[in-house]
Amino acid sequence: MKKIVITGQSGFIGSHLYNYLKYVSKDFEIIPFEDHFFKDEAKLKSIVKKADVLVHLAALNRHNDPDEIFKTNKQLVEKIINACNATNSKPHIIFASSTQEARDNPYGLSKKEGRLMFSKWAREKGATFTGLIIPNVFGPFGRPFYNSVVATFSYQLIHNKTPKIEVDARLKLIYVQELIEEIHRIIHKTIGNEKYYIKHTEETRVSEILTILTQYKNNYIIQNAIPELQTEFKRNLFNTFRSYIDIDKFYPVYLEKREDNRGFLVESVKERTGGQLFYSFTLPGITRGNHFHIRKIERFCVIKGQAIIRLRKIGTRKIVEYEVDGNNPAFIDIPIWYTHNITNIGKDEMITLFWSNEIFNPDDTDTFFEKV
Template sequence: MLRIGVTGQAGFVGKHLYNTIGLFQEEFERIEFEKDFFEDEAKLSDFVSQCDVIVHLAAMNRHNDPQVIYDTNLGLVQKLINALNKTNSKAHVIFSSSTQEERDNLYGKSKKEGRELMAQWAKTSGGKFTGMIIPNVFGPFGHPNYNSVVATFSHKIARNETPTIEVDGDLKLIYVGELVDEILKVIKKGESNESLIVPHTAESKVSNLLALLERYKSEYQDKGIIPQLENKFETNLFNTFRCYIDIPNYFPVKFTQHTDPRGAFVEVIRLNVGGQVSFSTTVPGITRGNHFHTRKIERFAVIKGKALIQLRQIGTDEVLDFYLDGNEPAYVDMPIWYTHNIKNVGDEELYTIFWINEFYDPNDPDTYFENV
């Protein structure tokens, strides 16, 4: 079993990588990393000594003074090298660099020089080293005004703010889940490569990104419509946008009921995309679910009975509780990387309609069990 440590474990890419590694418990063991390890030589050396693989993601992306970015990033690399030398480590170090390496800025310079320093360490120590040159990364839970323009736009649009385009450039992009897959391939392969260029998986003008995100806001957030998603990139972008909605205050969304002497009619979902609809009954006191998805879009609609739907983002402790009552039919959508369940908290059978955007495939279920 490979023991893997991730510097920058709590950061944008680090969180996704750490959580994904946790899905492969028979292959990998996660070695915990904390930010203050870089300020304590003993703690950093202890961390390094436990690792077969170290993915070095810790870095500063933005600061008012570019020199601070340069000094910080090279300082982190040097501290890691010192710990590797002190512990006589032969770990496979995987370093995240950037396509900004060739640009005339101190961030790009810090990444290139850091990669070269790590490559030199591997040559002199007998360790393994892979330097990954990565395009622009986007995905859920990125920090606005820091990690990516997608994070900034999504955060603002979801809060009814108006983003501005400074330069309508053409961006080469990779979704964070796809980048994690590339890192896992490098880990499993276990071979050195000083300058591994990670290919982008999508390309878009900034204005096109903004237009797509504004459409998701209009259709999904404002009207509850699942938008048409033309390809994997658009699905990834939509799932990214969904994570910036103020979930505790947005759900549950009540349906519009149409009643007459015959009874009531409720429109459950409007789809510009396909998928699968299911129906369940649940007896009082029973809980369904306690799992999460990394790519699927899912809606729980309660039409009869009383339910408690709970959500918790993987890697966090906060549980969101939503109480739904069939007397006022409503729905909650499941964000990716949130484990979720539904419990009958009433005295009668609970009737629930489920929609998910993919047919169930037992060979690729994208369903991971974890209690809320």
């Protein structure tokens, strides 16, 4: 197995790459990297020496002092090159540059400079180097006001703030999972290219993004309805949008119970997209699940019996628990990248209604097993 080092492992793209390699593909050995290793010369040398592949994602995107952006990003590249030279190491280096290389700003200039420095080193040492030119990246768990306008707008809408459009630019976008899968392919095939363009998968205006996200708030947050998600882009936007919900406070969402002399009726799923509805019978003490998804949207609704639904975000230890009862109908939607399970804690059989935005495909289940 190739040994992989990811600088910026705790960042937006880095955490997605780390989780994908560790929990989904499982075909590489990941050498853990922490940002403070850049300040420890001996540690950095030790890490570099072990690496077959080094994916350099660590970078300073924003700072009050523009000169600090260029200076910091250049220094990070220099430290990696110096560590490689000192240990006579020649890992395949994959460097995350940006389409902002073409712009006259400190971030873009620092990325271009770093790519050229790595290119020169690789040619001199006979090493493999891939300089990624990446368009705007969006996806779940990005940092608002830092990583992308999608993250910023989603955060603001969820927290009842009013987004503002500074410039209604036309953006070329790629979803973070699409980027990760391309990096995974580059690692597997050892693709070397000093200027490797990552193709965008969507092009749209900032105002169009805000319109869609505002519709998601109106549909999902206010009306408890799953919005129309007929394209991958809209599904990816929705999964990004809902990643900013505080699941500790938002769920369970209690449903209206309409009762009369016949019994009662509950509208458990309102959706404007396709999908699949199914149900299960679970015996007392039995647990179902212990898996996560990276694209599916799921809704759980216990309609008879008592249960505990547990969620844990991949890569973290915190477990969120919801105790639900069929006599007090409520739903819980499962975020992507959260492993989850449901346990019957009652004395009788439990009936659970499940909804997913896609029909089950045994050849592409999007289901990865991991205990909560």
